Amino acid sequence: MLQQELPLLDSRPVDGTSRWLMPAIAVASALTGAGLLWIAGAHTAAILFLAICAIALPAAAVLRRRPAGEAIDVDSLIAAPDYSLVGSMLSLTGDAAALTDQEGKLLSANSSYRDRFNARPPDKLPADSDSAQALSTARTMAWRDGGGCAAGIETEAGAFALEVERVGARSDLLLWRFLKPVPSDPVAVAVNRLRGKAGELLGRAGVLAAVVDGEGKLLSWNALFEARALTGFDRQGSPRLPDLVQGEEEEGQFRLVAEGDLARALRAVHIPLDPPAPADLANFYLFDSPDTLPVSSSQYLQAMIDILPIGLALVDRDGRFLTMNDAFRQAAGIKNTKPVYPGDLLVKEDKAAVADAVRRHTRGPAMSGDLAVRLARNPKEPVALTVAGLRGLGDASVLLLLKDNSEEAKLKRQIAQATKMQAVGQLAGGVAHDFNNILTAIIGHCDLMLMRHTPGDSDYDDIQQIKSNSNRAAGLTRQLLAFSRQQTLRPQVLQLTDVVAEVSHLLKRLLGETVKLVVKHGRNLGSVRADPGQLEQVIVNLAVNARDAMAATGGGTLTIQTYAVRADQVAELGSDILPIADYAAISVTDTGCGIAPSVLGKIFEPFFTTKEVGKGTGLGLSTVYGIVKQSGGFIFADSKVGEGTRFVIYLPVHRAEPEVGKAGVTAKVKEAELWGTGTVLLVEDEPMVRAVAERALTRHGYSVLTATNGEEALDILGKGEEIALLISDVVMPAMDGPTMVREARKSRPDLPILFMSGYAEEQLRKSIDLDNVAFLPKPFSVQELAEAARRAIAAK
Structure with a gap:
């Protein structure tokens, strides 16, 4: 502790007049000095001058009361200033101002600073690396030269200009001012x-x-x-x-x-x-x-x-x-x-x-x-x-x-791009709907023919090949629906780590010998609600694209990593797209050739591909984009030519408790359990779909009545015949399925309903929002139709 003698101080008693005379002179001098600085335009300097006087005047009073010759502990007089008084002085300026020590600890701040930055230290305010570097440079200049400044410091509260000054009795404090730029009007x-x-x-x-x-x-x-x-x-x-x-x-x-x-x-x-x-x-x-x-x-x-x-x-x-x-x-x-x-x-x-x-x-x-x-x-x-x-x-x-x-x-291009994506999505959904009706008939007739043949028959393999190709075509329509966000998802509460672990065995075979697969899992990942099969397709599509990108360089490393992203970390990212919430994230990083900046903005467009003719459909990344967006998530791509590409998917954390017993694959129902009894009313405007569905239900023990539209179905119901189940297409000419069901429920309120459609269930959710209603997406097999009918009747 530094000790020094102050022999010139007068310790003699003073009378009442002189006792108040010196403080009055000191206060008047402080106010005069601050007023001159304020008139000169140095508002912050004036406020700081008052704050220093507020600290120094009490110390001077203590020194005056000390006996002459007595040793004075100067450090004790300046080591504990009244920072609440400093904060009150800083509140006189409209700018966000704060005082920190050598370690960056926030000692005092005015209300403007606290409102804008939630009383966080200045070092924690920058929202990006460039702003953090500029702030660090200004702070270094202040310690070295007594003052520093920086422009364009990006924070969560917006962009600010920064001024930093070294202040204090020992010059061991920093005064920070964040000046909001005036918008250009x-x-x-x-x-x-x-x-x-x-x-x-x-x-x-x-x-x-x-x-x-x-x-x-x-x-x-x-x-x-x-x-x-x-x-x-x-x-x-x-x-x-x-x-x-x-x-x-x-x-x-x-x-x-x-x-x-x-x-x-x-x-x-x-x-x-x-x-x-x-x-x-x-x-x-x-x-x-x-x-x-x-x-x-x-x-x-x-x-x-x-x-x-x-x-x-x-x-x-x-x-x-x-x-x-x-x-x-x-x-x-x-x-x-x-x-x-x-x-x-x-x-x-x-x-x-x-x-x-x-x-x-x-x-x-x-x-x-x-x-x-x-x-x-x-x-x-x-x-x-x-x-x-x-x-x-x-x-x-x-x-x-x-x-x-x-x-x-730029804004017009973005609007045009969004309009184009929406138009292509509507086109894709309509094409997929019509194609699904055709595939339903093909797959259904294949199933009916396979019931009359056994393995080893001359026609069995041919029929099986037709069905296999039809299923491949059904997968293509699912890609179109995924891009247009119109596919039917079966979301479950799951962990991303489980999905990655499940699909990693398949990836090792897909990537080949020249690509090394590295899987890393973070801790404390929250559960997400998504379709596990569709998430696996997302990972597979990204991995296959990464493999093709690394093939040009002779191989490389594919890294798949899962990690948790807290809400405060999202806020620090400063993204205008990603809402502040808790996320479970998965990143897929390759060391391939990278994507050129001119192409990066188009990679999620349908039918856009950089591969040679015949080697890519252009639906891989558009399918990924559609699945992620339909699952409520966000996907971002970052790439550097010659270094590689990184895709990051953010899925919001699901707060509800996991549904026990639904994480696994539904057990396959035995053929003997699909037989049923009763009368089924089948309403379908497509003759080929109606024919295969009628034969499939008849083969499983049901008595089937058919109708080509909603009016015919209501006429049949009006005859009073006992109906165990009503199976109807959703989109039909004249009277659609939901309208017909609402009329039928007036006389038969407990009638179970099974809707089927080539459109996605989510897309039709508003129109089929009825009680005791099941949904079967097209295309479906004979067994899937029998299973859906049995479940709908059992749920009555």
Whole structure:
């Protein structure tokens, strides 16, 4: 502990007046110093000055009461400051501010910091690696140089600019300030600039400037405009521009009402901030004197257009650039060289259209038009170019406004992509439905023929081959339905580790000798609710794609890993797509050739493949995407060319208790247990499906009545015959299955129902939301139909 003598301190008693005189002087000095800093604009420094005084004044009081010559423990006076008082001082600023020690521990923070960051230390705030590196650099600068800063620190609460200062009696503390950037609003930017230095410069140049909304109300103006145009008008009542000026707009000559009829004519320039603009968006007006400010040679012209936040350029009668602002250069990608003509910025195909538009607006009346053009620097992204004719601006005869709409174009592509995926999904679902009816008939007739043949017969193998190929075709339709998220899932509560362990034996055979399979399992994975068979298909599809990618490099390693992702970890990821919740994740990583960035955004599209013709259907990854999304999960792909690809699947944790006894495969029902009795009413509009279903049910002991539509089925039910089970297609012409069932239930409320359809059960869930209803997806075999009928009757 450092000890030092303070012999100059006076320890003599003091009277009442002098006892309060010194603290009063000290407090007054502190407030004066803080006030000067506040007036100078150093608000945080002023607050910090007060905080230091709040700590130092009590210490000074203690020192004054010590006897002369007595040793003073300085460290004891500064080791335990009142951080609650520091926090109160920091609350005087609207920025998020905090104080930390050398180890990064949060000592004090204002309410703005706590509300935004939940009182987390600054080191824990960055949401990505770049922000974390920038924050670390600013902190290092503060310890070394006394201060540091960084821009664009991404956090969960948004992006902030950062300022860090080294403070404290021993310079062992850090003061952090997180400054929220002001959103870029073109109107707000123009208003603020006109009220500041830009408006002052325009006034010195003799230019009157104002920002006006669509109704003509003035939003902002410079001092010269106020002095000349607002004399005699109510400046607090939102004056309107049409009330302040008079003249002919076509001629471009105006006079100020405040200066009378003998006032000198002024030239007006109307500049839209963001064309094509809605009616209520602000516009920018500039007024100058034609005989005092020749625009063609004015040194102030660049200052006029540079204050605008949109890309603006002036072109002469010959189509050459006169001048352009920084926003135009940035939007057009102009760096060092200055183009001569507007066509120099465009692709070859768009040069003629722009040159013709400039020529027409030069010679014709003052009007404007929009063109969609492609810049030479980025020919794939069209941009909006507005061409407007000018009058009364000297050599400038055409105004060009260039709008960088890359974000808008990106959004349009995303919408088009989503629309295309939805349309293809609807097409795939419809094709699969019709195809499933055909496959139901083929598979059913194969089963009926196999009942008359035994292994060894001449026709048995041929029939078995037809059935096998039909099942393969049924698998293809399931892929189409999986992509369009219309397949029928049988979700169960399960563990991802069990699914991976079950499928890993199959993967070893699929991958071959050149690919090494590595399986890693994390701990404390939550249960998920999904179809185990479909999850296995997801893993197999990803593994087969990885094997093909590694075949080009002679082999490699495929790593499958399962792990838990907590909600706080999801929050740290900062994803706009992934909701904050607990997930069980599975990653599939290969060391193959990787996927090019231009292709990565298309890999989940149906029928898109990078494989050679005949070696891929393009449905593998689209099937994976559909299964994951239909299971309520999310899938992300990350790849680097030459290094490999990583797919990560996030499935939400299911909080309900696992269903005991449903994790395994349903035991196969014996043929003898499928026989039944009673009358079954079969309603199916497809003759081939109706015929095979009737024969299958008859062979299993049922008496079958058939109907081709819902009306016929209701007529049969109206005859009063005892019906043990009603089997109906869902989608039928005229009256569909659910409508027919609702009418039948009015007279027979306990009638069991078995719906069958080539569409997915989830897709039809709203229409078949009835009591005591079972569902059988097409295509089905004779045995599956008999099993479903037996279960439906038994559940009565």
